[in-house]
Structures are given as structure tokens and as C-alpha cells.
Amino acid sequence: MTPDGRKLVPLFNDFLYDSVRKIAVDQGFTKDLFSVDFDEETRLECDGFISFVFRAIVSEDERELVLWCKVPPSNDSRSLVLFEREVFFYREILPAFVKFQQERGIREELEGGFCGVPKCYYAHCEIDKEDEIEAVIVLEYDESYERWDWDKLQPLDIEHAKILMATLGRLHAVSFAMKEQLPNVFEKFNLLDKLGEETRLMTLMKESFDRALVTMKTRFASDQEKIARVKEDVFQLLAASGHAQEMELYRIISHGDCWINNHIYRHSEDHVATSVILTDWQSFRLATPLLDIGYFFFICASSEFRKNHMDSLLQHYHDALRGLLDRLGGDTDRQFPFGTLLRLMEPFQKLLE
CATH class of the missing domain: 3.30.200 (Phosphorylase Kinase; domain 1)
Structure with missing residues (x-):
């Protein structure tokens, strides 16, 4: 017990x-x-x-x-x-x-x-x-990845964030390619979302949000009031990313719980971040890329970080997505152009201005 x-x-x-x-x-x-x-x-x-x-x-x-x-x-x-x-x-x-x-x-x-x-x-x-x-x-178990000594009270810096954004871009690229080229296989991944598990997932996401916000009291004290004020609106946007009919074209496999507890980074001998793996996939679901990207910016970034780096990180994410999706036989400009990403992010960005 x-x-x-x-x-x-x-x-x-x-x-x-x-x-x-x-x-x-x-x-x-x-x-x-x-x-x-x-x-x-x-x-x-x-x-x-x-x-x-x-x-x-x-x-x-x-x-x-x-x-x-x-x-x-x-x-x-x-x-x-x-x-x-x-x-x-x-x-x-x-x-x-x-x-x-x-x-x-x-x-x-x-x-x-x-x-x-x-x-x-x-x-x-x-x-x-x-x-x-x-x-x-x-x-x-790979000793080159450090999990338990990561200080979760420290904001994620730009170098770690760029690695995470590139990894999410590649995750979503594989999904976009499979969705179009192997629709029968991809449809099987939607099975669990049809079995009445959304209530459990929504509850899990809200509880995870609350735990992360407790962490943020130490990390981003100046943002706490704003985050608490817009939390429900942001959550509704993220939840809608998996349901709204107009989003169907862009629904792909998302991690679903992309906060710092679930990032494990590898570092070089001089402590430079080189790669990341994502753990704890129990919240995965079909949703637009906004779920993972918005979750990251909401939970793992301060307002100053978003102001200074969000635009460049969105471009970094999309460059990684394009780099893999096109190699896999997809067409980024048709399936998920950069303008679409910015359009999906716009309501979220306005909430956190």
C-alpha cells in the first residue's frame, strides 16, 4: 500500500x-x-x-x-x-x-x-x-538521459525548448504521413477515444494541470494570477483540439501531457542538451498539434519566455515537421502549412498576452 x-x-x-x-x-x-x-x-x-x-x-x-x-x-x-x-x-x-x-x-x-x-x-x-x-x-534504462536530477522548479531554457519542439514536430510529422498514406492503420489508433475514456483523460489532464500550476508558484510567481484567470479558457481550447469537427484534418497522435516531468534530456559532457525522450504516454490521444504545443507553452514557459521565444520556437517546430513529413512522402504545404499552425495558435496566444 x-x-x-x-x-x-x-x-x-x-x-x-x-x-x-x-x-x-x-x-x-x-x-x-x-x-x-x-x-x-x-x-x-x-x-x-x-x-x-x-x-x-x-x-x-x-x-x-x-x-x-x-x-x-x-x-x-x-x-x-x-x-x-x-x-x-x-x-x-x-x-x-x-x-x-x-x-x-x-x-x-x-x-x-x-x-x-x-x-x-x-x-x-x-x-x-x-x-x-x-x-x-x-x-x-539509459544512463545518458538524466531524469531524476532535473530541477523542475527551473524554467526550461531556449536550448532545451528547441530540442523539445523539434521532437514534437517529428512526432506529428509521422502521424500526418501515416494518417494520409495508411488510413486503415491510423484509424485503429482512434479506437480508444471511442470507448468512453475521454472523461478519464479530461480528469487526468485537469489534475496534471493543477499539479503543474503548484510547481509554477515557485517558478513563475508573477504569472500565477494570469494563469489561474485564464486556465479554464486555455483548457477548453486544448480539449477542443481533439473534438471540433473543423479540426478533423489536423487531428494526429499527440502525447497529451507534455509538461516538464515527462521530458527526459540527454546532455553532452559539457552539459549541452542534445536530445529528449518523452515518457508517460497514458494521455496520448488524437488531437491537433495545438494540444502538445499549447500545453508546453502554458505549463513550461513564463510570459517573458513566450514573448521572447514563442514565434521562433513555432518556426523551429514547423521546420522539423516539414523536414520529416516531406521525406515520408507527405506534403506539408497542403497537410499542415505554417499559416495553419499560426491560425490554431492565435486564440491561445491572445489568452496569454
Whole structure:
């Protein structure tokens, strides 16, 4: 049981051990000759809103493999459904994105493709079992990305923001291309939004907003009154990005919870940001790019930052989107021109002036 009353799926049950053991064998460890240990201290550091995260360490002789394991609480129906949603992203959407890019000759980050997601070794969620829930997401642990030492009370600077905007541009580019070229595949990604989960997602987004605003009291004290005043209007704009009929042309896969807690940056030895991965995909949904972009500017930026950098960052985002979408066989000027982005952003910008 956690301090807030949520009951964990039994952390170190047979299902979890078997899942990690299978991954270890697949990664070349010798069956029955390696050990699996779970670092419960990392769980205490990394407890999430929908899931609990801890490290698994696989060891054999001098070799070691470190993994991140995520499990949901077992007595919170909302968390379980949203965890199932994140499993769907890792099992269905991410592999489809990778395959789509590879078939068009884009394989590596250096080639300008979208790869801003942790490598997933295994994702499974079966919540209807009578005896015990079987649910876990196992991700790559990469020491070159720093998550837990990021000071979330510090405003995001322009260099980190440019990397994030480029990553969002590429995410949305793959979506735009798949939506037009593989409509039957893309339509499957809309399935979850048709199963009555919008109420849960809206509740999650509002709670995430409120948690982020608490953080902002320290970071952007001068903006707090304005943010609180326009919060409901901004939220309605972001929510409408996934529903309004006139938005249908521009609805693509969005992360849905793009605030600083869910950005993990890689830095060079001289502390220069070089790349970012996005985590916690339980809020993904079909929406216009405004959902991710507006969410970022609302939650992760001060009014001064928006005044000084929003225009250039929107251009940076769109340049990255164009760079990948056109290479994937799309047509940016027809599917999502820069003028359309500015038009979608206009009501949002006016609220925060």
C-alpha cells in the first residue's frame, strides 16, 4: 500500500519475474545462470501518478542489464485503464511508427526521424484476471538521459525548448504521413477515444494541470494570477483540439501531457542538451498539434519566455515537421502549412498576452 492509499500490483510477483527473465534471455543472457534483482529504493523516488517505476537489474558474471519497470496500482480503476492505454501505445503505435519510417528509409535519429521515446522491451496489461492482475511496461534504462536530477522548479531554457519542439514536430510529422498514406492503420489508433475514456483523460489532464500550476508558484510567481484567470479558457481550447469537427484534418497522435516531468534530456559532457525522450504516454490521444504545443507553452514557459521565444520556437517546430513529413512522402504545404499552425495558435496566444 502506498502512502496515498493506492494498492500496488504485487511488485515482485511471478509474472514480473518471468517477464524480466524472458527479456534477459532475448538479450543474450544464459538461461538459469543470471540473477534478477529489483531496486525498491528507486520506486520510492519515482512513484508516478498512474504507475510506479523501479529498476530491475539483470546480472551474469561481469555483464549487467538495467531496466525500468512500470506497474499500476491495483485498486484504482482509472489508473488501470490509463495504464492499459499506455501499453497500447507501446505495443501498437510505437512499432507502427518505427516500421513506417523504416519502410521509407529513415532508421536512425541522425537521419532526422522520430525516435523520442524510450525503447520498450515488453508491455502487457491484463486487468480482467480473477486471481491477479498481470500488468507491466519494461523500458530501457539509459544512463545518458538524466531524469531524476532535473530541477523542475527551473524554467526550461531556449536550448532545451528547441530540442523539445523539434521532437514534437517529428512526432506529428509521422502521424500526418501515416494518417494520409495508411488510413486503415491510423484509424485503429482512434479506437480508444471511442470507448468512453475521454472523461478519464479530461480528469487526468485537469489534475496534471493543477499539479503543474503548484510547481509554477515557485517558478513563475508573477504569472500565477494570469494563469489561474485564464486556465479554464486555455483548457477548453486544448480539449477542443481533439473534438471540433473543423479540426478533423489536423487531428494526429499527440502525447497529451507534455509538461516538464515527462521530458527526459540527454546532455553532452559539457552539459549541452542534445536530445529528449518523452515518457508517460497514458494521455496520448488524437488531437491537433495545438494540444502538445499549447500545453508546453502554458505549463513550461513564463510570459517573458513566450514573448521572447514563442514565434521562433513555432518556426523551429514547423521546420522539423516539414523536414520529416516531406521525406515520408507527405506534403506539408497542403497537410499542415505554417499559416495553419499560426491560425490554431492565435486564440491561445491572445489568452496569454
